[in-house]
Amino acid sequence: MTQTKPMRAIILFDSRTSGGSTDKLIDSIGLALAEKGAYVEKAKCKTTGDYSFVDDFDVVIMGAPIYYLVVSSQLLGALIQSNLKKYLAGKKVALFLTCGSPELMANMLYLPQLKLNLAGCPILAEKIFAPQEISEPAVIGKFVDDVVNAYEKA
Numbered sequence: 001m002t003q004t005k006p007m008r009a010i011i012l013f014d015s016r017t018s019g020g021s022t023d024k025l026i027d028s029i030g031l032a033l034a035e036k037g038a039y040v041e042k043a044k045c046k047t048t049g050d051y052s053f054v055d056d057f058d059v060v061i062m063g064a065p066i067y068y069l070v071v072s073s074q075l076l077g078a079l080i081q082s083n084l085k086k087y088l089a090g091k092k093v094a095l096f097l098t099c100g101s102p103e104l105m106a107n108m109l110y111l112p113q114l115k116l117n118l119a120g121c122p123i124l125a126e127k128i129f130a131p132q133e134i135s136e137p138a139v140i141g142k143f144v145d146d147v148v149n150a151y152e153k154a
Ligand SMILES: Cc1cc2nc3c(=O)[nH]c(=O)nc-3n(C[C@H](O)[C@H](O)[C@H](O)COP(=O)(O)O)c2cc1C
Pocket: 015, 016, 017, 020, 021, 022, 023, 065, 066, 067, 068, 069, 070, 098, 099, 100, 101, 102, 131
């Protein structure tokens, strides 16, 4: 990381499964970001949450699994119903999803569910993680590199 001030990143996520693939993935993403010199926190989304804390961060990394064709409900709900969208205005974001569907289908059907709520937010990187990629350090490292490189260029 070449900038003098460390990047402050918050990972906003949701999953129905405690200790499941999303939990593992965000821990790996957080660790890889910290190794690059970033300050990282994570927060599990609630539809009714107060997201004013998002103001303290330079980058918002958002991700969740897909259940029955829909992005996990507390993340999507927070985007639609809470003040999250207000605090995301103009923020740099990165997106990831974990799901079993092929990447093409996920790009067409699932990512837009997030992106439709993020008009005006520069998207640094986006990634669909297939089940076998969740424990692949190289794949996770590439996503984190993409986020950091895009942040430094922005
Ligand atoms: C009840 C259920 C429904 C699912 N529905 C879908 C789906 O519609 N499309 C898809 O691509 N993957 C689907 N999946 C796969 C999950 O998105 C994937 O396994 C994800 O990594 C689970 O994350 P978690 O371990 O944090 O819960 C489903 C999984 C479960 C358990």
